[in-house]
Amino acid sequence: MTFSLGWKMIGLRNRKTAVLGALLLATLLATACYNTGTGAVNVGGAINFTMPAFPETGSHSVEMWTEMHFQPSYRVQEGPRLLPPEGSVPISGAEILPVSMDAFKALEIPQEFSGNYDDASAWRTYQVNCLVCHGGLLDGKGPITTLVGSDGNLAYDRGPYPADLRSDATKNSTDGELFGFISGGGRQGLAVRLRGRDSTSPMPEYRKLLSEEDRWALVQFLRSRIGQ
Ligand code: HEC
Structure with a gap:
């Protein structure tokens, strides 16, 4: 159904011409240049169009680990942290020993x-x-x-x-x-x-x-x- 609709859309009347057309398109695409960064496609120096771009995003582009320490949300919450207000006195935490x-x-x-x-x-x-x-x-x-x-x-x-x-x-x-x-x-x-x-x-x-x-x-x- 979709295929026959496609014929009409590109103005083709029968299956034979469609197959020929498809072959031609495949050959053209095989000789085409596709830029993953911009999505630009150039076929044989004559045809230009744009496809979705898949820019390189580095080795951690896809976060698939569920552990907290792999998650960007965790890294964002790492320091620098808000310091306690000036002059505040700790009432819990590590022991503080005198220095003299x-x-x-x-x-x-x-x-x-x-x-x-x-x-x-x-x-x-x-x-x-x-x-x-x-x-x-x-x-x-x-x-x-x-x-x-x-x-x-x-x-x-x-x-x-x-x-x-x-x-x-x-x-x-x-x-x-x-x-x-x-x-x-x-x-x-x-x-x-x-x-x-x-x-x-x-x-x-x-x-x-x-x-x-x-x-x-x-x-x-x-x-x-x-x-x-
Ligand atoms: C491995 C041996 C060793 C162990 C275990 C040890 N001490 Fe000592 N202690 C010494 C030595 C040696 C000195 C003397 C040198 C110094 O004061 O640094 C000393 C000195 C002291 C002093 C100072 C005394 C003074 O008036 O000069 C006190 C108080 C003391 N020890 C208490 C303790 C207590 C309480 C423990 C257990 C929690 C303990 N020591 C475990 C070897 C030890």
Whole structure:
């Protein structure tokens, strides 16, 4: 039906001429130039017309992935983001540690952590994380200081030795300082860290390993054992 309509439209009277015409058109198209960018077709330098254009659009022209991170909508929502109004104070999110010794010194045990202090669970935290070095008596003579390696030498051979936490130096430190020493990898570790360099103390930086709440619990635990 469509085909016979087509004959009449192009003024052809019978099937034979139509087939000949179609062959002619096919030959012409075979020698034609088609520009994918503009859709312009040129046949044999004589006939010009325009077809739909299919410009090159790059390798991600068609988004067929359903995962969020492939979608343009997701990329559009990536930064730069709106910043919070100037002067606003964060009330949630990552912990912000002081950047000077004086600021650590002035820190006090946050009420939310002093209120729910549980001695048994703090002792457990100490046993798991600290006892190996500082010992069950807090005297700095933990098992690590006596371990002997396969070569017969002490395994812990790179000083300094774990601090005796019953010492006057520790006793006279404020709660904030103790929190700083625990968070920053000991007194020396924290001092180096506050100068902007990586800690060289053998003591780990517990800000990376224990929650803020656990570290404040350890401060209270130490205070309850060493006094002052
Ligand atoms: C791998 C061994 C090691 C572990 C584990 C360790 N410490 Fe230490 N700690 C040290 C060493 C060594 C020092 C002395 C060097 C320094 O202060 O950086 C020290 C120093 C300290 C100080 C400073 C004492 C002072 O007055 O100078 C405190 C407080 C402390 N540790 C508490 C802890 C607590 C609490 C834990 C457990 C969460 C812990 N440490 C785990 C090795 C360790």
